Amino acid sequence: MADRKTENPHAIFIPFPLQGHLIPSVLLAVKLASKGFTITFVNTESIHHSIIKSSSQSAINGSHHHDDGDVFAEARKSGLDIRYATVSDGLPLGFDRSLNHDQYMECLLHVFSAHVDEFVGNLVKGDVSINCLIADSFYVWPLMISKKYNLVNISFWTEPALVLNLYYHMDLLKKNGHYDPLDKHEDVIDYIPGVDSIKPRDMMSYLQATDTNTVSHRIIHKALFEDARSADFMICNTIHELESHTISTLNQMQPFYAIGPIFPNKFTQKLVSTNLWYELDCTRWLNNRPLRSVLYVSFGSYAHISKHDLAEIAHGLLQSGVSFVWALRPDIVSSNDTNALPLGFEDKIKDQGLIVPWCDQKSVLSHPSIGGFVTHCGWNSVLESIWCGVPLICFPLLTDQFTNRKLVVDDWKIGINLCEGNLVEKEDVTKKVKGLMIGEKSSELRNEIKKVKTTLQDALALGGSSQRNFDQFISEVRIKTNNMK
Protein backbone atom coordinates (compact mmCIF):
# COMPACT_ATOMS: atom_id res chain seq x y z
CA MET A 1 0.00 0.00 0.00
CA ALA A 2 1.25 3.44 -0.83
CA ASP A 3 2.42 5.62 1.99
CA ARG A 4 -0.48 7.92 2.93
CA LYS A 5 1.89 10.87 2.90
CA THR A 6 2.61 10.51 -0.81
CA GLU A 7 -1.10 10.71 -1.53
CA ASN A 8 -1.40 14.06 0.16
CA PRO A 9 -0.79 17.02 -2.09
CA HIS A 10 2.40 18.97 -1.50
CA ALA A 11 2.04 22.60 -2.50
CA ILE A 12 4.55 25.39 -2.82
CA PHE A 13 2.67 28.46 -1.57
CA ILE A 14 3.94 31.87 -2.69
CA PRO A 15 1.94 34.83 -1.30
CA PHE A 16 2.15 38.32 -2.77
CA PRO A 17 4.67 40.29 -0.68
CA LEU A 18 2.21 42.76 0.86
CA GLN A 19 0.63 42.61 4.33
CA GLY A 20 -2.98 42.36 3.14
CA HIS A 21 -2.09 39.34 1.00
CA LEU A 22 0.27 37.69 3.46
CA ILE A 23 -2.24 37.46 6.33
CA PRO A 24 -4.95 35.44 4.51
CA SER A 25 -2.23 33.38 2.75
CA VAL A 26 -0.70 32.22 6.02
CA LEU A 27 -4.15 31.37 7.38
CA LEU A 28 -5.01 29.45 4.23
CA ALA A 29 -1.71 27.55 4.39
CA VAL A 30 -2.51 26.50 7.96
CA LYS A 31 -6.05 25.52 6.95
CA LEU A 32 -4.75 23.35 4.10
CA ALA A 33 -2.07 21.76 6.27
CA SER A 34 -4.67 20.86 8.85
CA LYS A 35 -6.45 18.91 6.08
CA GLY A 36 -3.29 16.90 5.43
CA PHE A 37 -1.58 19.01 2.76
CA THR A 38 2.14 19.44 2.94
CA ILE A 39 2.92 23.10 2.39
CA THR A 40 6.21 24.74 1.55
CA PHE A 41 5.50 28.38 2.32
CA VAL A 42 7.76 30.89 0.64
CA ASN A 43 8.22 34.48 1.74
CA THR A 44 10.44 36.99 0.01
CA GLU A 45 13.58 37.71 1.99
CA SER A 46 12.36 41.26 2.49
CA ILE A 47 9.03 40.19 3.99
CA HIS A 48 10.80 37.61 6.14
CA HIS A 49 13.17 40.26 7.42
CA SER A 50 10.30 42.62 8.37
CA ILE A 51 8.44 39.85 10.21
CA ILE A 52 11.51 38.86 12.20
CA LYS A 53 12.27 42.48 13.03
CA SER A 54 8.77 43.27 14.25
CA SER A 55 8.40 40.03 16.19
CA SER A 56 11.75 40.43 17.93
CA GLN A 57 10.61 43.89 19.00
CA SER A 58 7.45 42.27 20.40
CA ALA A 59 9.62 39.70 22.19
CA ILE A 60 11.48 42.48 23.96
CA ASN A 61 8.08 43.61 25.15
CA GLY A 62 6.90 40.22 26.31
CA SER A 63 5.08 38.59 23.38
CA HIS A 64 6.37 35.46 21.72
CA HIS A 65 9.28 35.34 19.35
CA HIS A 66 10.80 32.91 16.83
CA ASP A 67 14.45 32.39 17.74
CA ASP A 68 15.29 30.32 14.72
CA GLY A 69 13.75 32.69 12.18
CA ASP A 70 11.30 30.02 11.02
CA VAL A 71 7.90 31.66 11.37
CA PHE A 72 6.17 28.29 10.99
CA ALA A 73 8.16 26.53 13.74
CA GLU A 74 5.25 26.71 16.21
CA ALA A 75 2.78 25.49 13.59
CA ARG A 76 5.02 22.51 12.88
CA LYS A 77 5.29 21.70 16.58
CA SER A 78 1.53 21.46 16.62
CA GLY A 79 1.74 18.68 14.03
CA LEU A 80 1.23 20.53 10.75
CA ASP A 81 3.57 19.76 7.86
CA ILE A 82 4.45 23.31 6.86
CA ARG A 83 7.98 23.98 5.70
CA TYR A 84 9.36 27.44 5.28
CA ALA A 85 11.74 29.01 2.81
CA THR A 86 12.65 32.45 1.50
CA VAL A 87 13.46 33.76 -1.95
CA SER A 88 14.88 37.07 -3.13
CA ASP A 89 12.45 39.49 -4.79
CA GLY A 90 15.42 40.79 -6.75
CA LEU A 91 16.12 43.92 -4.68
CA PRO A 92 18.56 44.48 -1.81
CA LEU A 93 17.11 44.05 1.69
CA GLY A 94 17.60 47.68 2.65
CA PHE A 95 15.78 49.02 -0.43
CA ASP A 96 12.78 51.20 0.56
CA ARG A 97 9.92 49.41 -1.16
CA SER A 98 7.29 51.76 0.23
CA LEU A 99 9.03 54.88 -1.08
CA ASN A 100 9.99 53.35 -4.43
CA HIS A 101 6.73 51.57 -5.12
CA ASP A 102 6.90 51.53 -8.92
CA GLN A 103 10.45 50.29 -9.01
CA TYR A 104 9.43 47.52 -6.61
CA MET A 105 6.50 46.57 -8.82
CA GLU A 106 8.71 46.64 -11.95
CA CYS A 107 10.94 44.18 -10.17
CA LEU A 108 8.01 41.92 -9.27
CA LEU A 109 6.91 42.12 -12.91
CA HIS A 110 10.24 41.48 -14.62
CA VAL A 111 12.80 40.08 -12.18
CA PHE A 112 11.03 38.08 -9.49
CA SER A 113 9.94 35.32 -11.88
CA ALA A 114 13.58 34.42 -12.57
CA HIS A 115 14.21 33.99 -8.83
CA VAL A 116 11.02 31.95 -8.43
CA ASP A 117 11.95 29.82 -11.42
CA GLU A 118 15.38 28.97 -10.03
CA PHE A 119 13.98 28.43 -6.54
CA VAL A 120 11.12 26.13 -7.60
CA GLY A 121 13.45 24.26 -9.97
CA ASN A 122 15.84 23.46 -7.11
CA LEU A 123 13.03 22.54 -4.77
CA VAL A 124 11.29 20.07 -7.09
CA LYS A 125 14.63 18.50 -7.99
CA GLY A 126 15.15 17.62 -4.34
CA ASP A 127 11.58 16.61 -3.50
CA VAL A 128 9.44 14.64 -5.93
CA SER A 129 6.39 14.90 -3.67
CA ILE A 130 5.80 18.53 -4.74
CA ASN A 131 2.84 18.61 -7.11
CA CYS A 132 1.00 21.92 -6.65
CA LEU A 133 1.72 25.62 -6.87
CA ILE A 134 -0.48 28.01 -4.92
CA ALA A 135 0.29 31.58 -5.93
CA ASP A 136 -1.40 34.92 -5.48
CA SER A 137 -3.50 35.86 -8.51
CA PHE A 138 -1.54 39.13 -8.84
CA TYR A 139 1.55 37.26 -10.01
CA VAL A 140 2.49 37.20 -13.68
CA TRP A 141 4.35 33.88 -13.69
CA PRO A 142 2.18 31.03 -12.21
CA LEU A 143 1.18 29.63 -15.60
CA MET A 144 4.77 29.55 -16.82
CA ILE A 145 6.15 28.03 -13.60
CA SER A 146 3.39 25.44 -13.14
CA LYS A 147 3.76 24.26 -16.76
CA LYS A 148 7.51 24.09 -16.58
CA TYR A 149 7.53 21.97 -13.43
CA ASN A 150 4.32 20.07 -14.01
CA LEU A 151 2.46 21.45 -11.00
CA VAL A 152 -1.26 21.88 -10.47
CA ASN A 153 -1.81 25.63 -10.76
CA ILE A 154 -3.92 27.04 -7.92
CA SER A 155 -4.59 30.77 -7.87
CA PHE A 156 -5.45 32.57 -4.63
CA TRP A 157 -7.63 35.68 -4.97
CA THR A 158 -7.71 37.89 -1.85
CA GLU A 159 -10.38 40.38 -3.01
CA PRO A 160 -14.12 40.08 -3.77
CA ALA A 161 -15.27 37.95 -6.72
CA LEU A 162 -16.82 41.09 -8.25
CA VAL A 163 -13.37 42.65 -8.58
CA LEU A 164 -11.87 39.60 -10.28
CA ASN A 165 -14.81 39.43 -12.63
CA LEU A 166 -14.33 43.06 -13.68
CA TYR A 167 -10.64 42.43 -14.38
CA TYR A 168 -11.60 39.37 -16.42
CA HIS A 169 -13.75 41.64 -18.59
CA MET A 170 -11.27 44.44 -19.28
CA ASP A 171 -11.74 43.82 -23.00
CA LEU A 172 -15.50 44.39 -22.80
CA LEU A 173 -14.98 47.51 -20.69
CA LYS A 174 -12.55 48.85 -23.27
CA LYS A 175 -14.88 48.07 -26.14
CA ASN A 176 -17.68 49.99 -24.42
CA GLY A 177 -15.52 53.02 -23.65
CA HIS A 178 -15.28 52.44 -19.90
CA TYR A 179 -11.62 51.54 -19.77
CA ASP A 180 -8.64 53.16 -21.45
CA PRO A 181 -10.10 55.63 -24.00
CA LEU A 182 -9.20 59.27 -23.49
CA ASP A 183 -12.75 60.43 -23.01
CA LYS A 184 -14.34 57.80 -20.85
CA HIS A 185 -18.06 57.09 -20.79
CA GLU A 186 -19.86 57.99 -17.57
CA ASP A 187 -22.92 55.82 -18.07
CA VAL A 188 -23.69 52.82 -15.89
CA ILE A 189 -21.98 49.55 -16.83
CA ASP A 190 -24.66 46.90 -17.26
CA TYR A 191 -23.19 44.52 -19.83
CA ILE A 192 -20.71 42.50 -17.77
CA PRO A 193 -21.85 38.90 -17.24
CA GLY A 194 -22.43 38.32 -13.54
CA VAL A 195 -22.67 42.03 -12.65
CA ASP A 196 -26.14 43.61 -12.52
CA SER A 197 -24.79 47.12 -12.84
CA ILE A 198 -21.94 49.22 -11.57
CA LYS A 199 -21.04 52.89 -11.93
CA PRO A 200 -17.65 53.64 -13.50
CA ARG A 201 -16.58 55.45 -10.31
CA ASP A 202 -17.13 52.26 -8.31
CA MET A 203 -14.66 50.27 -10.35
CA MET A 204 -11.13 49.58 -9.15
CA SER A 205 -8.82 52.60 -9.41
CA TYR A 206 -6.77 50.91 -12.13
CA LEU A 207 -9.81 50.67 -14.39
CA GLN A 208 -10.74 54.31 -13.72
CA ALA A 209 -7.29 55.74 -14.41
CA THR A 210 -6.62 57.85 -17.47
CA ASP A 211 -2.96 56.82 -17.63
CA THR A 212 -2.99 53.09 -18.28
CA ASN A 213 0.67 52.90 -19.17
CA THR A 214 1.88 52.24 -15.63
CA VAL A 215 3.57 49.25 -14.07
CA SER A 216 0.44 48.42 -12.04
CA HIS A 217 -1.60 48.27 -15.24
CA ARG A 218 0.92 46.02 -16.92
CA ILE A 219 0.89 43.68 -13.91
CA ILE A 220 -2.89 43.61 -13.83
CA HIS A 221 -3.22 42.96 -17.53
CA LYS A 222 -0.68 40.16 -17.56
CA ALA A 223 -1.62 38.60 -14.20
CA LEU A 224 -5.38 38.98 -14.09
CA PHE A 225 -6.55 39.37 -17.63
CA GLU A 226 -4.18 36.79 -19.11
CA ASP A 227 -2.64 34.46 -16.51
CA ALA A 228 -5.11 33.83 -13.68
CA ARG A 229 -7.94 32.63 -15.89
CA SER A 230 -5.84 29.63 -16.96
CA ALA A 231 -5.23 28.45 -13.38
CA ASP A 232 -6.62 24.96 -12.70
CA PHE A 233 -8.40 26.25 -9.59
CA MET A 234 -9.27 29.69 -8.29
CA ILE A 235 -9.83 30.02 -4.55
CA CYS A 236 -11.27 33.23 -3.22
CA ASN A 237 -11.60 34.83 0.20
CA THR A 238 -15.29 35.61 -0.24
CA ILE A 239 -18.66 34.10 0.65
CA HIS A 240 -20.97 32.54 -1.93
CA GLU A 241 -24.16 34.05 -0.50
CA LEU A 242 -22.74 37.58 -0.70
CA GLU A 243 -21.78 37.35 -4.37
CA SER A 244 -23.72 34.39 -5.74
CA HIS A 245 -24.53 35.85 -9.17
CA THR A 246 -20.93 36.88 -9.88
CA ILE A 247 -19.56 33.61 -8.55
CA SER A 248 -21.87 31.48 -10.71
CA THR A 249 -20.63 33.39 -13.76
CA LEU A 250 -16.98 32.96 -12.78
CA ASN A 251 -17.60 29.26 -12.23
CA GLN A 252 -18.54 28.90 -15.89
CA MET A 253 -15.03 30.06 -16.80
CA GLN A 254 -12.92 28.06 -14.34
CA PRO A 255 -13.40 26.07 -11.12
CA PHE A 256 -13.96 28.84 -8.58
CA TYR A 257 -14.27 28.22 -4.84
CA ALA A 258 -15.54 30.83 -2.39
CA ILE A 259 -14.07 29.68 0.91
CA GLY A 260 -14.10 32.85 3.02
CA PRO A 261 -13.88 34.45 5.36
CA ILE A 262 -10.43 32.99 6.01
CA PHE A 263 -9.94 33.80 9.68
CA PRO A 264 -7.76 32.47 12.46
CA ASN A 265 -9.42 30.25 15.03
CA LYS A 266 -8.38 30.11 18.68
CA PHE A 267 -5.82 27.50 17.77
CA THR A 268 -4.15 29.36 14.90
CA GLN A 269 -4.47 32.85 16.41
CA LYS A 270 -0.87 33.43 17.41
CA LEU A 271 0.67 30.40 15.75
CA VAL A 272 2.42 32.25 12.94
CA SER A 273 3.79 35.81 12.96
CA THR A 274 2.68 37.89 10.02
CA ASN A 275 3.15 41.47 11.23
CA LEU A 276 5.41 43.64 9.13
CA TRP A 277 5.29 46.38 11.77
CA TYR A 278 5.68 46.26 15.51
CA GLU A 279 2.30 45.72 17.15
CA LEU A 280 1.19 47.71 20.19
CA ASP A 281 -1.39 46.37 22.62
CA CYS A 282 -4.48 48.59 22.92
CA THR A 283 -6.45 46.38 25.30
CA ARG A 284 -5.71 48.26 28.51
CA TRP A 285 -6.66 51.56 26.96
CA LEU A 286 -9.85 50.08 25.51
CA ASN A 287 -10.82 48.35 28.76
CA ASN A 288 -11.39 51.73 30.38
CA ARG A 289 -13.89 52.91 27.75
CA PRO A 290 -17.67 52.51 27.74
CA LEU A 291 -19.46 50.08 25.45
CA ARG A 292 -19.29 51.04 21.73
CA SER A 293 -17.86 54.45 22.50
CA VAL A 294 -14.58 54.17 20.59
CA LEU A 295 -13.95 54.59 16.89
CA TYR A 296 -11.19 52.52 15.30
CA VAL A 297 -9.33 54.19 12.42
CA SER A 298 -6.98 52.45 9.99
CA PHE A 299 -6.05 52.73 6.33
CA GLY A 300 -4.37 49.33 6.11
CA SER A 301 -0.86 48.46 5.12
CA TYR A 302 -0.43 49.68 1.59
CA ALA A 303 -2.18 52.91 0.62
CA HIS A 304 -0.78 56.37 1.21
CA ILE A 305 -2.81 59.48 1.90
CA SER A 306 -1.99 63.11 1.34
CA LYS A 307 -0.89 65.33 4.17
CA HIS A 308 -3.95 67.51 3.53
CA ASP A 309 -6.39 64.62 3.92
CA LEU A 310 -4.57 63.33 6.99
CA ALA A 311 -4.88 66.74 8.64
CA GLU A 312 -8.60 67.06 7.79
CA ILE A 313 -9.30 63.61 9.22
CA ALA A 314 -7.24 64.36 12.33
CA HIS A 315 -9.04 67.66 13.01
CA GLY A 316 -12.42 66.13 12.20
CA LEU A 317 -11.82 63.38 14.75
CA LEU A 318 -10.68 65.86 17.37
CA GLN A 319 -13.74 68.08 16.86
CA SER A 320 -16.14 65.17 17.09
CA GLY A 321 -15.11 64.57 20.68
CA VAL A 322 -15.44 60.82 20.03
CA SER A 323 -12.72 58.55 21.48
CA PHE A 324 -10.57 56.78 18.93
CA VAL A 325 -7.77 54.29 18.39
CA TRP A 326 -5.82 55.16 15.25
CA ALA A 327 -3.46 52.61 13.71
CA LEU A 328 -1.25 55.00 11.79
CA ARG A 329 1.66 53.50 9.85
CA PRO A 330 4.77 55.69 9.97
CA ASP A 331 4.81 55.75 6.13
CA ILE A 332 1.12 56.63 5.74
CA VAL A 333 2.03 59.83 3.87
CA SER A 334 5.53 58.76 2.83
CA SER A 335 8.44 56.97 4.46
CA ASN A 336 10.24 60.27 3.85
CA ASP A 337 7.86 62.10 6.16
CA THR A 338 7.13 59.95 9.19
CA ASN A 339 5.75 62.75 11.38
CA ALA A 340 2.92 63.74 9.11
CA LEU A 341 0.23 64.56 11.69
CA PRO A 342 -0.54 68.27 12.19
CA LEU A 343 1.85 69.92 14.61
CA GLY A 344 0.73 69.51 18.23
CA PHE A 345 -2.11 67.13 17.35
CA GLU A 346 -0.95 64.41 19.70
CA ASP A 347 -0.90 66.85 22.64
CA LYS A 348 -4.33 68.17 21.80
CA ILE A 349 -6.04 64.78 21.77
CA LYS A 350 -4.87 64.07 25.34
CA ASP A 351 -6.75 60.92 26.33
CA GLN A 352 -9.44 61.23 23.63
CA GLY A 353 -7.33 59.14 21.28
CA LEU A 354 -4.63 56.52 21.17
CA ILE A 355 -2.28 56.53 18.16
CA VAL A 356 -0.27 53.38 17.47
CA PRO A 357 1.83 52.42 14.44
CA TRP A 358 0.21 48.98 14.20
CA CYS A 359 -2.11 46.91 16.39
CA ASP A 360 -3.83 43.55 16.51
CA GLN A 361 -6.76 44.76 14.42
CA LYS A 362 -8.94 41.71 14.97
CA SER A 363 -8.66 42.00 18.73
CA VAL A 364 -9.31 45.75 18.61
CA LEU A 365 -12.39 45.30 16.42
CA SER A 366 -13.74 42.60 18.69
CA HIS A 367 -13.33 44.71 21.83
CA PRO A 368 -16.77 45.69 23.26
CA SER A 369 -15.77 49.36 23.49
CA ILE A 370 -15.42 49.67 19.69
CA GLY A 371 -18.47 51.18 17.98
CA GLY A 372 -17.30 52.05 14.47
CA PHE A 373 -14.45 51.71 11.99
CA VAL A 374 -13.09 54.43 9.69
CA THR A 375 -11.54 52.29 6.98
CA HIS A 376 -9.93 52.44 3.54
CA CYS A 377 -12.08 49.38 2.69
CA GLY A 378 -9.28 46.84 2.27
CA TRP A 379 -11.06 43.54 1.79
CA ASN A 380 -9.63 41.95 4.93
CA SER A 381 -10.73 44.93 7.01
CA VAL A 382 -14.24 44.74 5.56
CA LEU A 383 -14.55 41.03 6.39
CA GLU A 384 -13.10 41.49 9.88
CA SER A 385 -15.43 44.39 10.65
CA ILE A 386 -18.47 42.39 9.55
CA TRP A 387 -17.32 39.48 11.69
CA CYS A 388 -17.14 41.77 14.71
CA GLY A 389 -20.43 43.52 13.88
CA VAL A 390 -18.77 46.94 13.64
CA PRO A 391 -20.34 49.40 11.11
CA LEU A 392 -17.94 51.14 8.73
CA ILE A 393 -17.17 54.69 7.62
CA CYS A 394 -15.59 54.31 4.21
CA PHE A 395 -12.68 56.24 2.78
CA PRO A 396 -11.40 54.23 -0.20
CA LEU A 397 -7.96 55.20 -1.48
CA LEU A 398 -6.99 52.92 -4.35
CA THR A 399 -7.35 49.56 -6.14
CA ASP A 400 -10.35 47.37 -5.12
CA GLN A 401 -11.25 49.70 -2.22
CA PHE A 402 -13.69 51.72 -4.37
CA THR A 403 -15.51 48.58 -5.42
CA ASN A 404 -15.51 47.25 -1.86
CA ARG A 405 -17.05 50.56 -0.73
CA LYS A 406 -19.89 50.03 -3.16
CA LEU A 407 -20.58 46.59 -1.68
CA VAL A 408 -20.45 47.92 1.89
CA VAL A 409 -22.43 51.15 1.50
CA ASP A 410 -24.70 50.71 -1.54
CA ASP A 411 -25.39 46.97 -1.59
CA TRP A 412 -25.16 45.67 1.96
CA LYS A 413 -25.94 48.97 3.74
CA ILE A 414 -23.54 48.28 6.59
CA GLY A 415 -21.54 51.49 6.30
CA ILE A 416 -21.54 55.13 5.24
CA ASN A 417 -19.19 57.30 3.17
CA LEU A 418 -16.69 59.54 4.94
CA CYS A 419 -17.13 62.16 2.25
CA GLU A 420 -19.50 62.36 -0.70
CA GLY A 421 -17.16 63.98 -3.20
CA ASN A 422 -13.45 63.52 -3.68
CA LEU A 423 -12.49 66.15 -1.16
CA VAL A 424 -12.34 65.29 2.51
CA GLU A 425 -13.11 68.16 4.90
CA LYS A 426 -12.93 68.18 8.66
CA GLU A 427 -16.58 69.30 9.08
CA ASP A 428 -17.67 66.27 7.07
CA VAL A 429 -15.52 63.96 9.15
CA THR A 430 -16.97 65.33 12.39
CA LYS A 431 -20.52 64.99 11.06
CA LYS A 432 -20.07 61.44 9.77
CA VAL A 433 -18.27 60.24 12.89
CA LYS A 434 -20.94 61.65 15.22
CA GLY A 435 -23.68 60.30 12.95
CA LEU A 436 -22.30 56.81 13.13
CA MET A 437 -21.34 56.75 16.79
CA ILE A 438 -24.29 58.51 18.35
CA GLY A 439 -26.86 59.17 15.64
CA GLU A 440 -29.92 57.19 14.61
CA LYS A 441 -28.07 55.74 11.64
CA SER A 442 -26.01 53.65 14.02
CA SER A 443 -28.70 51.16 15.03
CA GLU A 444 -29.92 50.77 11.43
CA LEU A 445 -26.40 49.91 10.28
CA ARG A 446 -25.87 47.65 13.24
CA ASN A 447 -29.01 45.67 12.40
CA GLU A 448 -27.91 45.21 8.80
CA ILE A 449 -24.40 44.18 9.75
CA LYS A 450 -25.80 41.57 12.11
CA LYS A 451 -27.50 39.91 9.15
CA VAL A 452 -24.34 39.92 7.02
CA LYS A 453 -22.38 38.59 9.99
CA THR A 454 -24.83 35.68 10.22
CA THR A 455 -24.22 34.96 6.53
CA LEU A 456 -20.49 34.73 7.24
CA GLN A 457 -21.01 32.53 10.28
CA ASP A 458 -23.37 30.22 8.42
CA ALA A 459 -20.91 29.87 5.54
CA LEU A 460 -18.21 28.67 7.93
CA ALA A 461 -20.49 26.41 9.98
CA LEU A 462 -20.64 22.68 9.38
CA GLY A 463 -22.43 22.17 6.07
CA GLY A 464 -22.15 25.89 5.23
CA SER A 465 -21.15 27.02 1.74
CA SER A 466 -17.53 27.92 2.48
CA GLN A 467 -17.00 24.67 4.38
CA ARG A 468 -18.45 22.64 1.54
CA ASN A 469 -16.50 24.56 -1.12
CA PHE A 470 -13.28 24.09 0.81
CA ASP A 471 -13.84 20.34 1.16
CA GLN A 472 -14.77 20.04 -2.48
CA PHE A 473 -11.72 22.01 -3.54
CA ILE A 474 -9.50 19.71 -1.50
CA SER A 475 -10.98 16.57 -2.96
CA GLU A 476 -10.69 17.95 -6.52
CA VAL A 477 -7.03 18.77 -5.93
CA ARG A 478 -6.45 15.29 -4.52
CA ILE A 479 -8.02 13.72 -7.61
CA LYS A 480 -5.95 15.89 -9.92
CA THR A 481 -2.63 15.32 -8.14
CA ASN A 482 -3.22 11.58 -7.86
CA ASN A 483 -3.99 11.39 -11.58
CA MET A 484 -0.70 13.09 -12.31
CA LYS A 485 1.37 10.20 -10.96
Ligand SMILES: O=c1ccn([C@@H]2O[C@H](COP(=O)(O)OP(=O)(O)O[C@H]3O[C@H](CO)[C@@H](O)[C@H](O)[C@H]3O)[C@@H](O)[C@H]2O)c(=O)[nH]1
Ligand atom coordinates in the same frame (compact mmCIF):
# COMPACT_ATOMS: atom_id res chain seq x y z
O1 LIG B 1 -2.80 48.07 12.67
C1 LIG B 1 -3.19 47.17 11.93
C2 LIG B 1 -3.75 47.40 10.64
C3 LIG B 1 -4.14 46.32 9.90
N1 LIG B 1 -3.97 45.05 10.36
C4 LIG B 1 -4.36 43.90 9.54
O2 LIG B 1 -3.82 44.04 8.24
C5 LIG B 1 -4.74 43.57 7.28
C6 LIG B 1 -4.99 44.68 6.30
O3 LIG B 1 -5.65 44.18 5.17
P1 LIG B 1 -6.68 45.04 4.33
O4 LIG B 1 -7.70 45.62 5.20
O5 LIG B 1 -7.20 44.17 3.25
O6 LIG B 1 -5.87 46.26 3.78
P2 LIG B 1 -4.45 46.39 2.96
O7 LIG B 1 -3.36 46.07 3.85
O8 LIG B 1 -4.49 47.74 2.38
O9 LIG B 1 -4.62 45.27 1.83
C7 LIG B 1 -4.28 45.18 0.46
O10 LIG B 1 -4.77 43.88 0.09
C8 LIG B 1 -6.19 43.69 0.20
C9 LIG B 1 -6.47 42.26 -0.18
O11 LIG B 1 -6.03 41.99 -1.47
C10 LIG B 1 -6.93 44.68 -0.70
O12 LIG B 1 -8.31 44.54 -0.54
C11 LIG B 1 -6.49 46.09 -0.34
O13 LIG B 1 -7.12 47.03 -1.17
C12 LIG B 1 -4.98 46.19 -0.47
O14 LIG B 1 -4.52 47.50 -0.18
C13 LIG B 1 -6.00 43.13 8.01
O15 LIG B 1 -6.00 41.74 8.17
C14 LIG B 1 -5.86 43.81 9.38
O16 LIG B 1 -6.42 43.05 10.43
C15 LIG B 1 -3.44 44.82 11.60
O17 LIG B 1 -3.32 43.68 12.04
N2 LIG B 1 -3.07 45.90 12.34
